[in-house]
Each structure stands twice: as structure tokens, then as C-alpha cells.
Amino acid sequence: MSSPSKERRDRLLLAAQRAMAEHGTAVRLNQVADEAGLTSGAILYHYPDLQDLLVDATRAVSERFYEERVRAIEGIEDPATRLIRTIESGVPLDNEDVGVKLLCALGGAAPRHTIYAILLTSLYDRQVSLYQSILETGSALSVFTLKSPSLDIARNLVSLEDAYGYRIMAGHPTLSYGSAVELILEYARLATAHKLIYKSSKEKS
Amino acid sequence: MSSPSKERRDRLLLAAQRAMAEHGTAVRLNQVADEAGLTSGAILYHYPDLQDLLVDATRAVSERFYEERVRAIEGIEDPATRLIRTIESGVPLDNEDVGVKLLCALGGAAPRHTIYAILLTSLYDRQVSLYQSILETGSALSVFTLKSPSLDIARNLVSLEDAYGYRIMAGHPTLSYGSAVELILEYARLATAHKLIYKSSKEKS
């Protein structure tokens, strides 16, 4: 039993992620099974405790989310462009995003479930570090003139992303991907004293 | 049946709020009954559909939260003080805050439950209006020099509060009430070009 092959494991994690995005952290075993196209017994065969599967699924989402952001800026030299691209990669395009939907559910569960609190806090801190290193580099190259400590700016940037993510997932009528990015950029401009001219990366490429 | 007296109604709403704070929006009827010190039948007698009770409980929390913020600044003239006090009133003191715990749970459920999305979006917008009117007044009196449209600043302020609320509720090891308020104030200073000297309202009075 246990330790399913990499392939099957991924299939289960995918199913658990979709099920959690749809039903929250109180998702039922049957709902995960449905999503996987299997019966509940099959899930239990690999994960005798559903919670373990949910936590693994959650860790995978968190990891993927972070990795995608790192990938979005790899190869880019200019700190201003790096900052803009990072902001863009932190906001969900619409309220269909499965990963962000799941992360929202985690946020709601974190006050009640330590494990989710730890995972989310860790994701937050890693994103803060990502921003901080961009800010520090830009500052060192005299591209940015930081108006607050880099840690503070980084925390505020990640916080803004998070909050606008929630707004977008809740379907706010006048807050779209574009306006959220623009709002965060407005803060970034104040905090870095850089114009950060935003040429949406979504219209070309 | 139905339409319980104001007193009993409040007792039920309180119980539902506590239960939701503890168990999320997927709270069980029995858990609400336990919190109320009643049996499930008694709850059903007043609210044949649990969802109705949960929504009413949610609306009450949202209302109370907003009203408290309004009350926190009533009588204060100076726009800078009003702004500071408003920021202070938007951040939970610690991760025990039942109201904010509930609001977090709502945020997690909003992508899946329209009714909660509507309630939360409405709360967000009302808070934005609150900030906006403070900013506009301060601007009109030449106390603030707004570096972005007041709507944008207001949205960012509420967003920061929200996000730090989540962090605090998740027990972030280095983000406390005080540091969150300071981080939001740092943005507010940049956006208003006002020093906003923060004399914590918690140490006196």
C-alpha cells in the first residue's frame, strides 16, 4: 500500500486540488474520488487518511504557485521589469483559477487548522523574500530609490496581491486582473520612486 | 414558529457566529446547537434552513464590524487622526478575534458561494468608501496631498488591512497588530504625503 507511483500520485493530487477548489477544505472523500474518476476505496488504498492527501495536494499547489512566479522572471535583468512581471504573476486572471481558489480556501481554514496556517505563512514569506531580493537589487543598482525598508515594501506588495486575489475570486464587479495590477503598481511606484511603465505582458508574446 | 424574538434571535446569531468562526462555513447544525446550548431541533424550530441562519449571522458580523469602525472615529475632526484610527480599527489584535475569524472563513468560501461573495464584496466597498471620504476631506483641507486617486488609495488601504488580517489570524510569527498597523501606515504616508505620527491609541485611555 501507500507510496503510489509518481504518476498515480500526481493524478490523486490533481483530483484533490480540483475537489478542494470546488468544495473547500471540508471536501468529502467521495468528492475527491469523483474528481479522480475512482471510488472512495481506491483513494483510501493510497491515502488511508484523507487529511494527508489534502495536505500533500496543498503543498503541491503552493510549490507550483511559487515556482511559476520564479519562472516568470528568470532571464530578466532589469529590476523594474522584474518587479512588474512579478506583480503580474501574483494576481489571478479571473475567478476560475483553480490554484488561487484553493489558496483562498486555505486562507479561510488557516485560523482553524495549524497545518494550513503554516503552509500559507511559509508561502507568504517566500514571496516576500522574492520581492525583497528584487527591491534590494534595484536599490543597489540605483534603479529604485526605496522609500521604506525593503522588507516592509515587499510585505505590502505580497499583501496587496493576496487581497486583490481574494477580491477577484469573489467576483468584484469593478476589480479585474488589469485594475488590480495597476493598483499594486501604483504603490510600487511610490515605494520605489520608479515609473514602472506597465506594458501588459498579456497583449504580445 | 419562525421570527424569533429579538433576544432569542441574537442568541442564535451569536452561537452561529462562534460556531462558524470555529468550524468554517461548512459548520454542522449540531455544532451550532452545541454553541447555543440547545439541541438541533430547537435551532430548526427557529431556522428551518441552517443556511438562512448562517447568512443572517454573517450579515450581523459584517454590519457590526463596519459600525465599530465608524464609531471608532466619530467625533474626531483631524483627518490625519481619523485616518490613523481607521487603520487601527481594521486590524485584528490577535488570532482570537471571532469576528475576523469568521470573515476569513467567508473569504475562503466566497469563490464557491455567491451569497458570501456578495456580502464580502459589499463590506469591502463600504470600507473603501469610508477611507475615500477621509482622504477626500483631508485633501480638501490641504492636510493630505494625495499621490493617487482617492479611490485607488482607499482600495489599497482596505486591501492591506484584509491581507494583514489573514496573516495575523494565521499566526504569522513576526506580524503582530502593531507591525501590521505600522506597515499600512507606511503606505498611507507615501500616498498622502502626511507624516501620520502614530501614537498608539492602545496604550492610553
Added chain:
DNA sequence: AAGAAGATTGAATCGTAATTCAGAAATAAT
């Protein structure tokens, strides 16, 4: 204080989901 209306209980019932497991199906090994 008697009676009526309102509120609550506790037991019975129903429904749904979790769990178990013998055996079938698929896959891998020889």
C-alpha cells in the same frame, strides 16, 4: 391560577458518507 402559545427536548427515522474487504481487473515480472 388556569389556559394558551411558544420553546425545547429526546427518541425514532432517514439519508449520506466513511470504512472495510473479498474478489476482479490491470499491470508487471519471469
Added chain:
DNA sequence: ATTATTTCTGAATTACGATTCAATCTTCTT
């Protein structure tokens, strides 16, 4: 191809929560 191993199903069992309701307790009315 045969055997062994892994994976999965479907049915049976068990557990739990929702729902119903007759009986009881409370509270109000007069």
C-alpha cells in the same frame, strides 16, 4: 503465457448528522 503484484471495485457495514414529531417544559395572558 503464467504468475505475482498492484490497483481498484462493489457490496456490506458502520458511523454520523439531519429531520421529524409527540410529549414536556416555559412563558405569557387574563
